[in-house]
Amino acid sequence: MIRWCMFILLATLNLSVAAQTWDPPIGHRVTYKTVDGRDLGMWIVEPKDLGAKDYAAKRPAVLLVHGGGWTNGAAGVHNEQAKAIAQHGAVAILLQYRLLPPNPHEEPRICVEDTKSAMRWLRAHAAELHLDPNKIAAGGSSAGGYNAAYAAVGSGWDDPHDDLRISARPDALVLLNPALDIHYSAAMFHNDQKLSPMSYINKDVPPTLILSGSKDEVIHADLLRDYAQKLNAAGARCDLHIYPDQVHTFYRNEPYLSETNAQIIAFLHSLGFVAP
Template structure:
C-alpha cells in the first residue's frame, strides 16, 4: 500500500491510501459520525475488490465534524481525478463508496453545492448512509452539527438532490438505531423522481454497521461486499 498526501492542515498530513490501482477505481470513505473512525474501516472490502482487479483508495479525512470532513472530501476527490493516470483509472470510472457518515461524504462528492462537476463519480455505493442532516434519529442524523436549518439543508444530500446523481446502490439494515432505514427509503423514492434511479437493498433485522467483518457478521460482510462488487462491475460501469 502506498500513500498520496493531499492536504496538510494544523500540522497533520492527510493521505489517500492506495491499496490497488486499476479501472474501475473505488474510493472509500469510513463512517464514525464525522467525529471518529479511521481510513482502515473498509480495508477488508477494498481488499476483496482489489482481488477482482478493481483499483481501491481509502480516504483519510479529518474527524472534526461534517464541515471539515466535506472540505477534505472535495480536495481528496480532486486529487484522485488529477492523479487518475497514475492510478490507472479510466475516464468516467471513479466510484465513491461509504458507510454511515462516510456514505454522506460519498454523496457530497456529487451533491454538495461546491462540488466540482469535473470530479463527480460515475457511481456511488452506500451502506446505511446519512442522507438527511436536517434532524436527528429517527427522522434524520446530524442536525446538532449545524448552526442553522439552512446550513443543515446545505449539507443534506436529500435536500441537494438533482439530475446529476450517478447510479447509486444503497444497502441498509432495518434494525439500524443510528440512521433509520426509512431515511434511505425516502432518499431512494425522491431520487427516482429527480435523478437516476437508486437501487435499495434492505436487510431485515440488521443493525448499524452490519456489513463489517466481525465474527458474528461474517455472512453479511460477504453478502454486502459481493453485492457491491456486482453493482460496480456489472451495472454501474458495465
C-alpha cells in the first residue's frame, strides 16, 4: 500500500500546478515517438540570431522537462527558460511526456522512458537539426528535474523500442528545485535506492546547476546542499544557488525569473553552450 508520505509528496508537487493553466509551448512541434497510437511531441525553439559563427553549424541544445509530480504539468511551463536559452544561441526544446494517473500506484518509469527517448531522438537527428550531439543538456523543475537527472546517472527504464546504442545521457544538467532524493517514497519505488539520483555520487555526473529556495517544503535545501557538497568532493561540478525565503517554483515570478534565467545562461556559457 502506498504510504501517506507518498500521497503527501505527490499532492504537494501537484499543488502549484493543478489550479493553473499554461500557455501553449512555443516553438515548432515535432513528434519524437508514438506510444499506443499517441504521438508525443517536443517543441523546438530556434535562436533568432546566433551571434557567433561558432554556433552556426553544430549548435548546443537544452531539453527542458516540466514538473508536476509526474501526474500534472505541461510543456509550456518552461517557455520563459526556453526563450532565454534561445536568445543566447542554443536550441531549446520543450518536452511532452506521458503522465501517471492521479494518486499513482506505480513508479514514474514511463516519464523517464520518454525523457530518455527524447534525448536519443535529438542525437539521432542532430545532423538535420544542426545540433552538436556532444552538447545536449537536459533540465527541468521538480519531477522534471528528476527525469533529467535520472537520465544522466541511472541505468534501466529505457523504452524497448529505442536504439540503445544512442546515449540518452545529458552532457549537462540545469535543475530547478529537483526531486533528487526519493528514499522517503520507498513504498512507491519498491525500496530501491538505485532509483534515486541522490544515490549516484561520482566524478562522472555531468556538470550540474541547481536552483532552489530555502523554504521549499517539497525539496529541502539541506538535502540539495548535501548533494552538491558530495558531488563536488567526488570531483564532479555542481553549482548550487539557494534563494533565501523562497518556496517551491519561486523561479516563475519576478525578480526570480530573470535572476534564475541569468544563472542558467551563465552556467551554460561556462560550458560553451551559449554566447555571453
